Amino acid sequence: MARAEHLETLVPEERIQGEAMDDDDDSGEEREVQELEREIKDLAQRILDSRRSMPDRLSQALASRLLALRPPLPSIAIPETAGQSQLSEPLAGADQEMLQKLHSFSDKTSQNVSAMPALLKRMNDCIARIDKLDEYNVGIHSVFKQK
Structure with a gap:
């Protein structure tokens, strides 16, 4: 104005x-x-x-999160049809993962079995030393004795 x-x-x-x-x-x-x-x-x-x-x-984020949290399914034979081909792909991935876990488990088991003789030898040596200590008649404090 x-x-x-x-x-x-x-x-x-x-x-x-x-x-x-x-x-x-x-x-x-x-x-x-x-x-x-x-x-x-x-x-x-x-x-x-x-x-x-x-x-x-x-909904896509929820579906993918639930799929990631789902435990792997046991391997079952599913007939291939057009609608089920997409379903069998996650099953094949779950089978591969289960197979890898099985191989890993068998490898660890075989390594543990092969290491067992050395472990048993060390345990026998430790038991022999403990028995030797018992022969010395050394006074052992009551805290270390079994009830």
Whole structure:
């Protein structure tokens, strides 16, 4: 309003220049408002898209999490059909994992069995030393004696 009062006191030529400046300010503000409105529409559209896709993404994430937590199934023969080919792929992966665990278990067992003679020899040596200590008739504190 102060600007409008200022324009009334101006000479007609200055008034025309002042109005042109106001038009530039108004058009600049209008462009800025239009740009902001466009950005708001863009954001609203993105929000709507994310709201539409959110249930699908949540269900996919839940399904993959449950699949990862499911224990491996025992190997069973499944007849191949068009609908079941996708089902047999996770079963094949579970079978491979179970087979790897079985190989690992058998390797560890064979290593333990091969190390058993050395372990038994050490145990016999320790028992012999304990028996030798019993022969010395050394006073053993009562804390270390069995009840």
